[in-house]
Structure formats: C-alpha cells, structure tokens
Amino acid sequence: MKAEFVNPFLVSAGHVLQTETGMEVVQGEVRVEDSPLVSDEVTVLIGVVGRVQGLVLYGMSEETGRNLVSAMTGEEVTVFDDMCESAVAELGNVITGLASGELEAAGYPCKIAPPSVVL
Numbered sequence: 001m002k003a004e005f006v007n008p009f010l011v012s013a014g015h016v017l018q019t020e021t022g023m024e025v026v027q028g029e030v031r032v033e034d035s036p037l038v039s040d041e042v043t044v045l046i047g048v049v050g051r052v053q054g055l056v057l058y059g060m061s062e063e064t065g066r067n068l069v070s071a072m073t074g075e076e077v078t079v080f081d082d083m084c085e086s087a088v089a090e091l092g093n094v095i096t097g098l099a100s101g102e103l104e105a106a107g108y109p110c111k112i113a114p115p116s117v118v119l
Contacts, residue, residue, distance in 0.1 A: 001032045004106065005052055005103070005108075006030070006032065008098075008099040008100075008102035008103050008106075009056065009095065009096070009099040010027065010030065011099075011102070012095045012096075012098040012099040012102065013025075013058075013095045013099075014027065015098065016091065016094050016095045016098060017068070017091075017095075020068075020071075020072050020091065020094075021068060021071035021072055022071065023071055033057070038057060038059055038118065039059075040059030040060055040061065041060070041061050041062045041065075041119065042059070042060050042061065042062055042064075042065045042080070042085075042088060042117065042118075042119055043057050043058065043059045043060075043117070043118045044057070044058040044059075044088060044089055044091075044092035044115050044116070044117055045057055045115065045116045045117075045118060046092055046093065046096045046112055046113060046114075046115045046116075047112065047113035048096070048100065048110050048111070048112055048113075049110060049111055049112075049113070050108065050109050050110030050111055051103075051107075051108040051109055051110060052103055052108045052110045053110075056092075056096055056099075058091075058092045058095070060088075062080040062119075065080055065084060065085075065088045066078065066079075066080055066084060068087075068088065068091065069083075069084045069087045069088065072087060072091075073087070080119075085117050085119070088117065089115040089116075089117050090115070092115050093112070093114070093115045096112050096115075097112060100112050
C-alpha cells in the first residue's frame with residue numbers, strides 16, 4: 001500500500017485525537033492488513049469508494065475506547081456501552097472524513113460509508 005494513501009489517515013488520526021481528547025498523541029505501530037480478520041476487542045470499519053477504494057479499520061481494546069470517550073466527554077466511562085460504541089464510531093468517522101478530504105486534495109476523490117463497529 002502506498003504511503004500517499006496511508007499518511008492522510010495517520011495525520012488525521014493524530015489531529016482528531018489530540019483535538020477531541022486534549023491529550024498528546026504519539027504514533028505507535030502502523031499495520032497494513034491484507035486479511036479481513038481482526039483481533040482487537042473493538043474495531044471501527046469504514047468503507048471508502050472512489051479513486052481510492054478499500055476498508056479502513058481502527059482497532060483498539062475496550063479499555064482504550066473507554067479512555068478515549070472519557071477524555072472526550074470529561075466524564076469517567078467505566079462500561080463500554082452503546083453510548084461509548086457510538087462515540088468511538090463517530091471518532092473513526094471524523095478521522096476518515098478528514099483523511100478523505102486530504103485524499104481528494106491530492107487528486108484522489110473518494111466518499112466514505114457510515115461507520116460500523118465490531119465488538
């Protein structure tokens with residue numbers, strides 16, 4: 001996979017997470033998977049169609065999901081419930097929407113599908 005397709009998602013994720021949570025964001029391991037199987041407890045899936053096509057997956061533990069939503073809302077989230085699931089899905093949606101804008105600016109117009117969450 002070309003870096004020009006991946007980098008908009010990395011940059012957007014860092015920007016959105018820092019903006020929404022107020023926390024410092026440090027990039028960890030980046031994986032490009034060829035398999036549709038995921039091993040994370042929570043995975044947000046968003047389809048991308050256009051000049052660039054594929055499926056974007058954001059995987060995390062339930063604990064990470066709860067911590068992100070806690071930071072976003074300013075309230076402690078102790079259970080990964082429907083509200084937490086919705087917030088994590090929207091976070092993925094915002095990241096992917098911002099990245100799709102960057103792709104379009106680079107000459108790769110695309111549209112994104114609504115997010116789905118797999119637990």
